[in-house]
Amino acid sequence: MALVAGNTTRLWTLVAKEFWRKTRRRLRAGPVYRWRYSGRTPERVxxxxxxxxxxxxxxxxxxxYGRYPLSGHLVETGGTSPFQLDVPNRGWQKSLHGFRWLRHMRAxxxxxxxANARALVTDWIAMHGNQISGIAWEPGTTA
Structure with missing residues (x-):
């Protein structure tokens, strides 16, 4: 009987942990979490x-001209937003979403x-601004 009671306690502990994990995930994906990051956009930095x-x-x-030489890999977009492309090179995607290429625009x-930099940033906000997931939001990319 003690063996069954121990297994039952362990089972309920696992169920509670899984429930809490799913609840946290839903809260992070829900409107309340997104609301934290919404609001007025500052005029300037x-x-x-x-x-x-x-x-x-x-x-x-x-x-x-639609050629993105990032992370040692050249991708031609053919006039579409680079954020809409599914490029298999993960390093290129991290470089794109990291926005380090903006220094070249400033130079x-x-x-x-x-104007091109503003348009690209606006594209990114439209595509990835409301969903806090994916490679664009990984810590290594956003750092």
């Missing part, structure tokens, strides 16, 4: 830390590069 990595204005031009210093 007040302080931007200096970027110590080199920037190449030529890469900004490549991005404008170009043209209104065209700035």
């Amino acid at each position: 007040l302080i931007a830390p200096p970027d110590l990595r080199l920037a190449d204005p030529q890469i900004a031009l490549e991005i404008y 170009a210093g043209t209104e065209l590069a700035a």
Whole structure:
């Protein structure tokens, strides 16, 4: 009888842990969790830390023409948003969602590069801003 009681206690412990895990997952995917991150968007960034990595204005031009040389892998988008593509190279996807390529747009210093950067960021927000999951939200990508 003691063996059965021990198994029953262990079973209920496992059931409770699974229930709590599912509840936390639902809360993170639900509207209350998304509400935490909604609200007004600031007009501008007040302080931007200096970027110590080199920037190449030529890469900004490549991005404008739909060629994304990220993480040692070139992807041509053919006019579609790069965030809509299913590229099998995980390093390229992390580089795309990490937005480190924006430094090249800033280095170009043209209104065209700035408009292209704004359009790409707007595409990302439209596609990934409301769903907090996937490679775009992994800690290694967002860091």
